[in-house]
Amino acid sequence: MGRARKKAKEEDNRSADDAEPSPAETKNFFALVMKVIKGVNEFYKAIVAIIAVGGMVYGCVGHTNTDFTVLGTDGDSIILKVSFTGPKLRWSRLSDFRVSFDGLPIEDAKLKLIRGEEGNALVSVLSPGIIHLTAPGLRARCRIPRVADLPDRYEKDEIVSQIPDQSVALTISVHENGGTRDVKQPVQAALIKEFIVRHLPDHVPDKTSCS
Amino acid sequence: MFLTIRRLGSIIGLLMLTVNAASQTHHESSDPFVTDLLDITLQGAPGCTDVRNVLVVMSGEENQAFSARRDPRDHCHWTATRPTGSFDTSLEHFSLRLGSGRTTCKPAKGDVDKGVARVAFLVYKMDVRVVTITTSPVIPNSYIRGVPAHSADRPSIPCAEGAFLTGEPIPDVWFSNNALHPNLRGRQYDRYDLTLPAEKFRLQFGRVKPDPHYPGLILNDEALTRHLKGNEGSVAIQEIIDAFDEERAKAKLSTPPLFSPNAYEADRQTLVDLATDKLVLNVFLVMK
Numbered sequence: 001m002g003r004a005r006k007k008a009k010e011e012d013n014r015s016a017d018d019a020e021p022s023p024a025e026t027k028n029f030f031a032l033v034m035k036v037i038k039g040v041n042e043f044y045k046a047i048v049a050i051i052a053v054g055g056m057v058y059g060c061v062g063h064t065n066t067d068f069t070v071l072g073t074d075g076d077s078i079i080l081k082v083s084f085t086g087p088k089l090r091w092s093r094l095s096d097f098r099v100s101f102d103g104l105p106i107e108d109a110k111l112k113l114i115r116g117e118e119g120n121a122l123v124s125v126l127s128p129g130i131i132h133l134t135a136p137g138l139r140a141r142c143r144i145p146r147v148a149d150l151p152d153r154y155e156k157d158e159i160v161s162q163i164p165d166q167s168v169a170l171t172i173s174v175h176e177n178g179g180t181r182d183v184k185q186p187v188q189a190a191l192i193k194e195f196i197v198r199h200l201p202d203h204v205p206d207k208t209s210c211s
Numbered sequence: 212m213f214l215t216i217r218r219l220g221s222i223i224g225l226l227m228l229t230v231n232a233a234s235q236t237h238h239e240s241s242d243p244f245v246t247d248l249l250d251i252t253l254q255g256a257p258g259c260t261d262v263r264n265v266l267v268v269m270s271g272e273e274n275q276a277f278s279a280r281r282d283p284r285d286h287c288h289w290t291a292t293r294p295t296g297s298f299d300t301s302l303e304h305f306s307l308r309l310g311s312g313r314t315t316c317k318p319a320k321g322d323v324d325k326g327v328a329r330v331a332f333l334v335y336k337m338d339v340r341v342v343t344i345t346t347s348p349v350i351p352n353s354y355i356r357g358v359p360a361h362s363a364d365r366p367s368i369p370c371a372e373g374a375f376l377t378g379e380p381i382p383d384v385w386f387s388n389n390a391l392h393p394n395l396r397g398r399q400y401d402r403y404d405l406t407l408p409a410e411k412f413r414l415q416f417g418r419v420k421p422d423p424h425y426p427g428l429i430l431n432d433e434a435l436t437r438h439l440k441g442n443e444g445s446v447a448i449q450e451i452i453d454a455f456d457e458e459r460a461k462a463k464l465s466t467p468p469l470f471s472p473n474a475y476e477a478d479r480q481t482l483v484d485l486a487t488d489k490l491v492l493n494v495f496l497v498m499k
Binding site: 137 | 241242243244245246247269270271293295296297298299300301302303321323423
């Protein structure tokens with residue numbers, strides 16, 4: 001009786017030893033798993049690299065085109081909507097803002113971005129697109145020919161009365177695509193009348209620097 | 212990476228704009244700068260306690276002087292707002308009436324950041340008078356005050372200020388004692404010495420609007436003041452014509468010395484045309 005029980009127990013132990021993998025088999029299994037993980041990682045890296053390079057190519061390659069539209073004025077500044085088309089990772093730079101008063105007797109003037117908007121000189125797809133240009137002042141042109149008993153420069157009232165019939169031109173130098181070009185937009189002077197009125201002096205001396 | 216590129220671009224852009232802005236701050240001041248605010252600093256008078264009232268004269272228009280307000284924290288700092296509108300700093304010049312004196316004429320500089328025009332004046336002791344002039348009969352007259360630049364008060368400029376004569380007192384006329392007492396210092400022309408400057412007060416008979424380019428009778432010149440008694444007096448038409456003649460002969464009327472009977476007759480005719488032949492000039496020179 002006791003001998004039979006002992007024999008059965010030995011047979012149970014022997015079958016259990018047969019089911020467990022050997023240490024070498026275990027090592028091979030983990031090596032395989034690590035290889036798979038490594039392969040997946042390499043694949044992801046390759047995908048990310050491809051996406052990054054593709055993105056860069058997509059975002060940087062191609063030409064940009066910058067333009068603007070005069071929206072109006074808030075009195076102190078001229079409001080412009082700047083439009084930008086082109087690759088998403090490229091930008092253009094705006095500089096040398098000018099206004100010329102073709103038919104109005106006002107000297108051409110330089111404009112500048114209002115305080116706080118200096119960074120908006122860089123234009124990209126993500127730019128806000130609205131910029132405000134201002135000037136410290138405008139100066140009337142010399143009166144040619146001179147008229148006795150009138151100041152040698154045009155007076156504000158004379159200029160303002162001519163605004164409805166005249167146009168002005170805004171010009172911005174745009175640096176993009178490795179070069180610089182002037183973008184010029186003519187607008188009706190009436191659109192920026194308040195700006196002109198506010199920046200022309202109310203007083204002009206009789207004699208100024210007009211020769 | 213995208214954000215980094217954008218930030219980098221913005222930083223580069225801002226740097227370029229900053230450099231550009233820095234270069235523009237040294238730009239010469241002939242660009243127009245339009246404002247109606249004037250920021251005034253008085254120099255040379257410690258504490259400025261004697262200055263209680265400041266009137267600003269812009270580009271010589273005495274009849275449109277406007278008052279300035281004193282900074283309660285700094286009595287040498289005054290601010291003024293031109294009530295009749297804005298001006299272009301690069302076209303105008305300014306002078307002050309202080310009640311106890313006046314200043315030279317100076318251009319102001321535009322402060323773009325603050326939106327004001329800034330100007331500083333040297334305040335120093337001078338002989339100033341309140342001048343009152345009337346004529347009988349009443350005729351339209353104007354006056355021009357020719358103010359020299361002062362070498363100690365840079366960048367002062369020579370200027371001409373004037374207005375229509377209303378008969379009201381004209382304050383703070385820079386009127387050297389030498390004009391009344393030419394021999395006091397032994398040198399008649401001391402008042403044209405830059406160390407002892409004084410303005411040249413010219414009367415323009417028959418003019419509704421003062422003209423800086425038109426000669427006029429110099430009031431603070433011994434040719435006329437010798438006819439006064441002390442600080443006041445009445446001058447008849449013949450004495451006025453004689454004073455004109457003497458000033459012209461001494462080349463004080465912006466012409467070379469001239470002894471011309473024709474000019475003498477022309478002066479007489481001009482005054483006679485204005486007021487028959489009974490013009491009397493009443494002058495009061497009150498010392499401040």
